[in-house]
Amino acid sequence: MARIELPSLPSTLDIYSRAVLGALPVVGASGDRLPEDVLELRSLKVDPDNLAEYTKVCGLRFGDTLPLTYPFVLTFPIVMKLMVGRDFPFAAVGSVHAENVIERFRPISVTEPLDLAVHAENMREHRKGLLVDLVSEIKVGRELVWRQTSTFLHQQRTSLSGQPKPEPKEEEIPPVPTTTLRVDQKVIDRYAAVSGDRNPIHVSSLGAKAFGFPKTIAHGMWSAAATLSAVEGRIPEKATYSVRFGKPVLLPSSLNLYAQHVADGWDLALRHPKKLYPHLTATLRTQ
Numbered sequence: 001m002a003r004i005e006l007p008s009l010p011s012t013l014d015i016y017s018r019a020v021l022g023a024l025p026v027v028g029a030s031g032d033r034l035p036e037d038v039l040e041l042r043s044l045k046v047d048p049d050n051l052a053e054y055t056k057v058c059g060l061r062f063g064d065t066l067p068l069t070y071p072f073v074l075t076f077p078i079v080m081k082l083m084v085g086r087d088f089p090f091a092a093v094g095s096v097h098a099e100n101v102i103e104r105f106r107p108i109s110v111t112e113p114l115d116l117a118v119h120a121e122n123m124r125e126h127r128k129g130l131l132v133d134l135v136s137e138i139k140v141g142r143e144l145v146w147r148q149t150s151t152f153l154h155q156q157r158t159s160l161s162g163q164p165k166p167e168p169k170e171e172e173i174p175p176v177p178t179t180t181l182r183v184d185q186k187v188i189d190r191y192a193a194v195s196g197d198r199n200p201i202h203v204s205s206l207g208a209k210a211f212g213f214p215k216t217i218a219h220g221m222w223s224a225a226a227t228l229s230a231v232e233g234r235i236p237e238k239a240t241y242s243v244r245f246g247k248p249v250l251l252p253s254s255l256n257l258y259a260q261h262v263a264d265g266w267d268l269a270l271r272h273p274k275k276l277y278p279h280l281t282a283t284l285r286t287q
Helices: 012-022 048-058 071-083 185-195 205-210 220-230
Strands: 003-005 038-044 096-104 114-126 129-140 143-155 179-183 239-245 253-262 265-271 278-286
Touching (some): 071 143, 096 220, 179 220, 185 220, 220 253
Parallel strands (some): 003 038
Antiparallel strands (some): 096 239, 114 129
Protein backbone atom coordinates (compact mmCIF):
# COMPACT_ATOMS: atom_id res chain seq x y z
CA MET A 1 0.00 0.00 0.00
CA ALA A 2 1.18 3.53 -0.82
CA ARG A 3 0.88 5.93 2.11
CA ILE A 4 -0.12 9.47 1.14
CA GLU A 5 0.11 12.19 3.79
CA LEU A 6 -2.45 14.98 3.47
CA PRO A 7 -1.52 18.55 4.49
CA SER A 8 -4.96 19.23 5.99
CA LEU A 9 -8.50 17.89 6.12
CA PRO A 10 -9.99 17.86 2.61
CA SER A 11 -12.80 20.31 1.82
CA THR A 12 -16.09 18.43 1.81
CA LEU A 13 -17.67 21.07 -0.47
CA ASP A 14 -15.04 20.34 -3.12
CA ILE A 15 -15.38 16.60 -2.53
CA TYR A 16 -19.15 16.64 -3.00
CA SER A 17 -18.79 18.60 -6.24
CA ARG A 18 -16.56 15.82 -7.50
CA ALA A 19 -18.82 13.15 -6.00
CA VAL A 20 -21.92 14.44 -7.82
CA LEU A 21 -19.94 14.61 -11.07
CA GLY A 22 -18.75 11.05 -10.45
CA ALA A 23 -22.35 9.89 -10.10
CA LEU A 24 -23.11 10.84 -13.70
CA PRO A 25 -23.23 7.74 -15.95
CA VAL A 26 -20.69 9.06 -18.46
CA VAL A 27 -18.13 10.15 -15.88
CA GLY A 28 -18.57 7.70 -13.02
CA ALA A 29 -15.74 5.38 -12.12
CA SER A 30 -16.01 1.65 -12.64
CA GLY A 31 -13.71 -1.27 -12.06
CA ASP A 32 -13.06 -4.38 -10.07
CA ARG A 33 -10.14 -3.29 -7.91
CA LEU A 34 -9.83 -1.03 -4.89
CA PRO A 35 -7.24 1.74 -4.58
CA GLU A 36 -4.20 0.62 -2.61
CA ASP A 37 -3.52 4.05 -1.13
CA VAL A 38 -3.65 4.81 2.59
CA LEU A 39 -4.57 8.46 3.16
CA GLU A 40 -3.06 9.92 6.33
CA LEU A 41 -3.39 13.14 8.30
CA ARG A 42 -1.15 13.83 11.28
CA SER A 43 -1.60 15.87 14.47
CA LEU A 44 -5.22 16.87 13.95
CA LYS A 45 -6.64 18.97 16.78
CA VAL A 46 -10.34 18.76 17.64
CA ASP A 47 -12.31 21.99 17.21
CA PRO A 48 -14.20 22.41 20.52
CA ASP A 49 -16.92 24.53 18.88
CA ASN A 50 -17.56 21.86 16.26
CA LEU A 51 -17.66 19.20 18.97
CA ALA A 52 -20.07 21.25 21.08
CA GLU A 53 -22.47 21.68 18.15
CA TYR A 54 -22.20 17.97 17.30
CA THR A 55 -23.20 16.97 20.83
CA LYS A 56 -26.15 19.38 20.77
CA VAL A 57 -27.56 18.18 17.46
CA CYS A 58 -27.12 14.50 18.40
CA GLY A 59 -28.46 14.89 21.96
CA LEU A 60 -25.16 13.90 23.60
CA ARG A 61 -23.13 15.34 26.45
CA PHE A 62 -20.24 17.73 25.91
CA GLY A 63 -17.27 16.81 28.09
CA ASP A 64 -13.52 16.28 28.27
CA THR A 65 -13.54 13.18 26.05
CA LEU A 66 -14.93 12.56 22.58
CA PRO A 67 -18.30 10.82 22.19
CA LEU A 68 -17.92 7.31 20.78
CA THR A 69 -19.21 8.32 17.33
CA TYR A 70 -17.60 11.77 16.99
CA PRO A 71 -14.35 10.61 15.34
CA PHE A 72 -16.52 9.60 12.36
CA VAL A 73 -16.82 13.35 11.67
CA LEU A 74 -13.03 13.72 11.75
CA THR A 75 -12.36 10.84 9.36
CA PHE A 76 -15.33 11.44 7.03
CA PRO A 77 -13.64 13.97 4.67
CA ILE A 78 -10.72 11.56 4.20
CA VAL A 79 -13.07 8.62 3.55
CA MET A 80 -14.87 10.70 0.94
CA LYS A 81 -11.61 11.82 -0.68
CA LEU A 82 -10.68 8.16 -1.16
CA MET A 83 -14.13 7.30 -2.54
CA VAL A 84 -14.22 10.12 -5.12
CA GLY A 85 -10.83 9.15 -6.56
CA ARG A 86 -10.77 8.00 -10.18
CA ASP A 87 -9.43 4.60 -9.13
CA PHE A 88 -12.37 3.87 -6.79
CA PRO A 89 -14.59 1.23 -8.42
CA PHE A 90 -17.94 3.01 -8.06
CA ALA A 91 -19.43 6.45 -7.46
CA ALA A 92 -19.63 7.69 -3.86
CA VAL A 93 -22.96 9.51 -4.28
CA GLY A 94 -25.69 6.91 -4.56
CA SER A 95 -23.78 4.33 -2.53
CA VAL A 96 -25.60 3.04 0.55
CA HIS A 97 -23.99 3.09 3.99
CA ALA A 98 -25.13 -0.38 5.04
CA GLU A 99 -23.23 -1.14 8.26
CA ASN A 100 -20.81 0.56 10.63
CA VAL A 101 -18.58 -0.89 13.34
CA ILE A 102 -16.71 1.37 15.77
CA GLU A 103 -14.08 0.02 18.15
CA ARG A 104 -12.87 2.33 20.90
CA PHE A 105 -9.80 1.10 22.75
CA ARG A 106 -9.80 3.89 25.30
CA PRO A 107 -11.46 7.29 25.80
CA ILE A 108 -9.94 10.07 23.67
CA SER A 109 -9.28 13.45 25.26
CA VAL A 110 -10.54 16.53 23.43
CA THR A 111 -7.03 18.02 23.60
CA GLU A 112 -5.01 15.08 22.24
CA PRO A 113 -3.37 15.44 18.78
CA LEU A 114 -4.74 12.70 16.54
CA ASP A 115 -3.17 10.84 13.62
CA LEU A 116 -5.77 9.60 11.10
CA ALA A 117 -5.42 6.92 8.42
CA VAL A 118 -8.04 5.64 5.95
CA HIS A 119 -7.95 2.79 3.43
CA ALA A 120 -10.38 0.58 1.49
CA GLU A 121 -10.49 -3.22 1.65
CA ASN A 122 -12.58 -6.36 1.27
CA MET A 123 -14.64 -5.72 -1.86
CA ARG A 124 -17.09 -8.60 -2.22
CA GLU A 125 -20.32 -9.52 -3.90
CA HIS A 126 -23.74 -9.31 -2.28
CA ARG A 127 -27.07 -10.25 -3.81
CA LYS A 128 -27.86 -6.52 -4.03
CA GLY A 129 -24.49 -5.42 -5.42
CA LEU A 130 -20.90 -4.84 -4.31
CA LEU A 131 -19.84 -4.26 -0.71
CA VAL A 132 -16.66 -2.39 0.24
CA ASP A 133 -15.19 -1.65 3.67
CA LEU A 134 -13.67 1.78 4.36
CA VAL A 135 -11.41 1.40 7.40
CA SER A 136 -10.49 4.46 9.47
CA GLU A 137 -7.95 4.36 12.29
CA ILE A 138 -6.96 7.00 14.82
CA LYS A 139 -3.74 6.88 16.80
CA VAL A 140 -2.28 9.01 19.55
CA GLY A 141 1.44 8.61 19.00
CA ARG A 142 1.85 4.91 18.31
CA GLU A 143 -1.24 3.91 20.28
CA LEU A 144 -4.33 2.85 18.33
CA VAL A 145 -7.28 4.41 20.17
CA TRP A 146 -10.20 4.15 17.70
CA ARG A 147 -11.06 2.17 14.60
CA GLN A 148 -14.08 2.19 12.34
CA THR A 149 -15.19 -0.09 9.52
CA SER A 150 -17.86 1.53 7.33
CA THR A 151 -19.44 -0.84 4.83
CA PHE A 152 -20.86 0.70 1.65
CA LEU A 153 -23.12 -1.01 -0.88
CA HIS A 154 -23.11 -0.15 -4.58
CA GLN A 155 -26.33 -1.55 -6.03
CA GLN A 156 -25.77 -3.54 -9.23
CA ARG A 157 -26.18 -7.06 -10.58
CA THR A 158 -23.70 -9.66 -9.34
CA SER A 159 -23.39 -13.45 -9.51
CA LEU A 160 -25.39 -13.54 -6.25
CA SER A 161 -28.29 -11.39 -7.50
CA GLY A 162 -30.64 -14.32 -8.06
CA GLN A 163 -30.29 -15.67 -4.55
CA PRO A 164 -33.41 -15.57 -2.35
CA LYS A 165 -33.58 -13.23 0.62
CA PRO A 166 -32.59 -14.82 3.92
CA GLU A 167 -35.51 -15.62 6.19
CA PRO A 168 -36.03 -12.77 8.69
CA LYS A 169 -35.32 -13.67 12.29
CA GLU A 170 -38.08 -13.53 14.86
CA GLU A 171 -37.65 -10.38 16.92
CA GLU A 172 -38.95 -9.64 20.38
CA ILE A 173 -39.82 -5.97 20.36
CA PRO A 174 -40.39 -4.45 23.81
CA PRO A 175 -43.93 -3.09 24.13
CA VAL A 176 -42.76 0.32 25.33
CA PRO A 177 -39.80 2.24 23.85
CA THR A 178 -37.07 3.56 26.14
CA THR A 179 -37.65 7.03 24.67
CA THR A 180 -38.74 8.74 21.47
CA LEU A 181 -36.75 10.99 19.14
CA ARG A 182 -37.99 13.68 16.80
CA VAL A 183 -35.94 14.65 13.74
CA ASP A 184 -36.73 17.23 11.06
CA GLN A 185 -34.93 19.07 8.28
CA LYS A 186 -33.56 21.74 10.64
CA VAL A 187 -31.84 19.08 12.74
CA ILE A 188 -30.39 17.37 9.68
CA ASP A 189 -29.22 20.66 8.15
CA ARG A 190 -27.35 21.34 11.39
CA TYR A 191 -25.86 17.85 11.36
CA ALA A 192 -24.83 18.27 7.71
CA ALA A 193 -23.04 21.51 8.58
CA VAL A 194 -21.23 20.12 11.61
CA SER A 195 -20.30 16.78 10.01
CA GLY A 196 -19.50 18.04 6.51
CA ASP A 197 -21.80 15.34 5.08
CA ARG A 198 -23.79 17.38 2.56
CA ASN A 199 -24.96 14.47 0.45
CA PRO A 200 -27.94 15.77 -1.59
CA ILE A 201 -30.20 12.99 -0.27
CA HIS A 202 -30.01 14.67 3.15
CA VAL A 203 -30.22 18.38 2.32
CA SER A 204 -32.07 18.73 -1.00
CA SER A 205 -35.58 17.57 -1.90
CA LEU A 206 -34.62 17.49 -5.58
CA GLY A 207 -31.42 15.64 -4.74
CA ALA A 208 -33.29 13.07 -2.67
CA LYS A 209 -35.82 12.48 -5.45
CA ALA A 210 -33.02 12.11 -8.01
CA PHE A 211 -31.77 9.12 -6.02
CA GLY A 212 -35.20 7.55 -5.55
CA PHE A 213 -36.32 8.95 -2.18
CA PRO A 214 -39.69 10.71 -1.86
CA LYS A 215 -38.24 13.14 0.70
CA THR A 216 -34.89 14.01 2.22
CA ILE A 217 -33.61 11.43 4.70
CA ALA A 218 -31.64 11.60 7.94
CA HIS A 219 -27.97 10.68 7.97
CA GLY A 220 -27.37 7.15 9.20
CA MET A 221 -24.58 8.38 11.45
CA TRP A 222 -26.86 11.00 13.01
CA SER A 223 -29.17 8.10 13.90
CA ALA A 224 -26.25 6.06 15.23
CA ALA A 225 -25.09 8.92 17.45
CA ALA A 226 -28.57 9.91 18.65
CA THR A 227 -29.31 6.28 19.59
CA LEU A 228 -26.42 6.36 22.07
CA SER A 229 -28.16 9.14 23.99
CA ALA A 230 -30.27 6.41 25.64
CA VAL A 231 -27.22 4.77 27.26
CA GLU A 232 -24.87 7.71 27.76
CA GLY A 233 -22.96 7.43 31.01
CA ARG A 234 -23.13 3.62 30.75
CA ILE A 235 -20.87 3.16 27.72
CA PRO A 236 -17.72 1.20 28.65
CA GLU A 237 -14.30 2.80 28.09
CA LYS A 238 -13.37 -0.07 25.74
CA ALA A 239 -16.39 -0.58 23.52
CA THR A 240 -17.50 -1.99 20.18
CA TYR A 241 -20.55 -0.35 18.60
CA SER A 242 -21.94 -2.36 15.67
CA VAL A 243 -24.73 -0.76 13.65
CA ARG A 244 -26.84 -2.10 10.80
CA PHE A 245 -28.91 0.47 8.92
CA GLY A 246 -32.45 -0.44 7.89
CA LYS A 247 -35.11 1.63 6.15
CA PRO A 248 -34.22 5.31 5.68
CA VAL A 249 -35.64 7.90 8.08
CA LEU A 250 -37.80 10.22 5.94
CA LEU A 251 -37.96 13.80 7.21
CA PRO A 252 -39.68 14.77 9.38
CA SER A 253 -40.10 11.69 11.57
CA SER A 254 -40.73 10.52 15.09
CA LEU A 255 -38.73 7.46 16.10
CA ASN A 256 -39.02 4.89 18.87
CA LEU A 257 -35.69 4.23 20.55
CA TYR A 258 -35.23 0.90 22.32
CA ALA A 259 -32.32 0.13 24.67
CA GLN A 260 -32.23 -3.31 26.28
CA HIS A 261 -29.52 -4.20 28.79
CA VAL A 262 -27.96 -7.63 28.21
CA ALA A 263 -25.17 -9.54 29.98
CA ASP A 264 -22.29 -7.99 28.00
CA GLY A 265 -23.72 -4.63 27.01
CA TRP A 266 -26.76 -3.23 25.20
CA ASP A 267 -29.04 -4.11 22.30
CA LEU A 268 -30.34 -0.95 20.63
CA ALA A 269 -32.82 -0.08 17.90
CA LEU A 270 -34.60 2.82 16.22
CA ARG A 271 -38.01 1.84 14.86
CA HIS A 272 -40.99 3.34 13.10
CA PRO A 273 -43.51 4.17 15.87
CA LYS A 274 -46.48 2.45 14.17
CA LYS A 275 -45.16 -0.13 11.71
CA LEU A 276 -42.20 -1.01 13.99
CA TYR A 277 -39.82 -1.79 11.13
CA PRO A 278 -36.19 -0.96 12.03
CA HIS A 279 -34.38 2.14 10.82
CA LEU A 280 -31.35 0.95 12.76
CA THR A 281 -30.38 -2.04 14.89
CA ALA A 282 -27.20 -2.06 16.95
CA THR A 283 -25.19 -3.75 19.65
CA LEU A 284 -22.92 -2.02 22.14
CA ARG A 285 -20.45 -4.41 23.75
CA THR A 286 -17.50 -4.30 26.11
CA GLN A 287 -14.30 -5.35 24.38
